[in-house]
Amino acid sequence: MKLRMWVAVIVAFGAIAAAFIFAGLYSDEKAKVRLTYIDRYEYNLAQTADEIEKYLSKKTDYDIHYNMIVSDMGAARAFVFLIDDYAEEQKTINELYYCFVKYPVQMKEKLEQTGTALTHITEHLDKGYDEVREIVDSIEKLGT
Numbered sequence: 001m002k003l004r005m006w007v008a009v010i011v012a013f014g015a016i017a018a019a020f021i022f023a024g025l026y027s028d029e030k031a032k033v034r035l036t037y038i039d040r041y042e043y044n045l046a047q048t049a050d051e052i053e054k055y056l057s058k059k060t061d062y063d064i065h066y067n068m069i070v071s072d073m074g075a076a077r078a079f080v081f082l083i084d085d086y087a088e089e090q091k092t093i094n095e096l097y098y099c100f101v102k103y104p105v106q107m108k109e110k111l112e113q114t115g116t117a118l119t120h121i122t123e124h125l126d127k128g129y130d131e132v133r134e135i136v137d138s139i140e141k142l143g144t
Contacts, residue, residue, distance in 0.1 A: 037082045044076035046122045052115035066104060069111075073097045092129050095136045106139050 048069055055065035077097045080090045096114070100107050107114070113135055120128030 034083060037079050041076050041079035041083065042122050044072050044079060045118045048072040048076065049115045049118040049122065052111050052118070056112060056115065062108070066100075066108075070097075070100050073100055089129060092132050092136070096132050099136055099139050103139050103141075110135050110138070 051065055051068045051072060055062065055069075073093070074097060077090075077093050080086050080093050083090075113131065117128050117131035117135060120131060122128075
């Protein structure tokens with residue numbers, strides 16, 4: 001009887017140790033995935049800013065560049081959605097994305113400001129999000 005009790009205690013401690021190890025590995029992997037999402041989010045914002053720069057330097061093929069801008073913004077929007085503690089940033093990027101989708105005529109006039117704001121965001125400057133909010137607020141929501 002004593003042998004069975006010792007085996008049961010050892011198995012219980014082993015199970016508890018395994019649970020702690022699993023929890024530690026899970027939280028470590030979760031942190032790595034979060035950093036990957038942040039990297040991809042910033043990469044897509046940088047791609048958007050680069051695409052805006054390409055258009056502004058050439059002033060040709062507006063439709064192609066605009067579609068690429070919307071595509072890159074959509075990818076950034078998807079990645080920021082996956083990051084847990086980016087609620088305000090998510091809201092700001094969503095609003096900017098929908099301004100690009102719904103108001104292309106107005107956003108054409110704001111491309112230079114948008115490129116600057118996105119560059120500031122990728123450089124980890126808080127003023128980038130404030131600049132994006134100013135751009136979104138300046139759009140006439142009842143217009144085209």
